[in-house]
Amino acid sequence: MNKILYIANWKMNKSFNDSESFINKLILNLDTTDNNEVVICPSFISLAKLDSTNRFKESAGISFGAQNVSDQKHGAFTGDISVEMLKDTLSKYCIVGHSERRLLYRESDRQINKKIKLLIEFDIIPILCVGESLEQRKNNESEIIISNQLSACLKDIGEKRLIIAYEPVWAIGTGKSATIQDISKMNSSIKKQMNKLGFIDEQFYILYGGSVNIENVKVLKTAKHINGFLIGGASLEVDKFLELIKR
Numbered sequence: 001m002n003k004i005l006y007i008a009n010w011k012m013n014k015s016f017n018d019s020e021s022f023i024n025k026l027i028l029n030l031d032t033t034d035n036n037e038v039v040i041c042p043s044f045i046s047l048a049k050l051d052s053t054n055r056f057k058e059s060a061g062i063s064f065g066a067q068n069v070s071d072q073k074h075g076a077f078t079g080d081i082s083v084e085m086l087k088d089t090l091s092k093y094c095i096v097g098h099s100e101r102r103l104l105y106r107e108s109d110r111q112i113n114k115k116i117k118l119l120i121e122f123d124i125i126p127i128l129c130v131g132e133s134l135e136q137r138k139n140n141e142s143e144i145i146i147s148n149q150l151s152a153c154l155k156d157i158g159e160k161r162l163i164i165a166y167e168p169v170w171a172i173g174t175g176k177s178a179t180i181q182d183i184s185k186m187n188s189s190i191k192k193q194m195n196k197l198g199f200i201d202e203q204f205y206i207l208y209g210g211s212v213n214i215e216n217v218k219v220l221k222t223a224k225h226i227n228g229f230l231i232g233g234a235s236l237e238v239d240k241f242l243e244l245i246k247r
């Protein structure tokens with residue numbers, strides 16, 4: 001797999017106007033001859049409005065994703081967005097199990113598993129985030145925690161294309177990324193666990209996320225089994241994001 005994915009997780013940032021001008025500039029300046037795929041995950045509102053403008057559909061090298069989805073198909077779930085609603089937008093991907101959702105909204109592996117099943121049913125590629133806390137890392141539990149998250153979140157799912165993002169919780173938004181050694185070791189462990197769960201190598205990509213920036217991206221790219229990055233803070237300014245991709 002030689003394609004590198006750069007996935008921008010904008011979280012709760014950017015109005016529609018800001019999103020649109022960012023994307024226009026990105027389209028103008030992105031080198032589409034590179035074998036990269038850039039995925040923008042804006043707010044649900046921007047996703048929907050971008051779709052209605054239609055212009056972005058054919059932009060080579062750029063795709064879109066949602067940051068979350070309900071674990072229910074439809075019904076009385078005030079404020080939630082269903083997978084069918086995502087199908088009305090440009091969403092090719094959807095992030096699930098981000099540590100902010102696990103921690104702040106108490107999302108469980110069981111709910112994440114339901115979300116992944118719905119996304120697969122509706123042909124949207126899940127980006128499953130896994131990662132250990134600082135305490136778990138200090139206790140040398142990182143590998144077992146991630147292996148358990150994978151087994152639970154991917155229960156009864158097989159033979160489908162998906163993306164695993166290794167995002168150590170202690171590295172997210174802290175400016176302190178994992179080292180290449182950490183990432184290589186974890187990627188090998190993720191690959192092993194995925195194979196054990198029945199996924200063949202061609203069915204999944206492994207990304208790293210957690211304080212990826214212009215300074216460290218080039219080095220992090222040399223980690224074992226890495227197919228790209230999930231980028232938060234460093235994806236918010238278009239010039240810096242373009243520079244990060246270029247490196």
Ligand code: PGA
Nearest residue numbers: 172173210211231232233
């Ligand atoms: P960060 O966020 O790049 O700002 O650390 C990554 C993420 O939360 O996905």
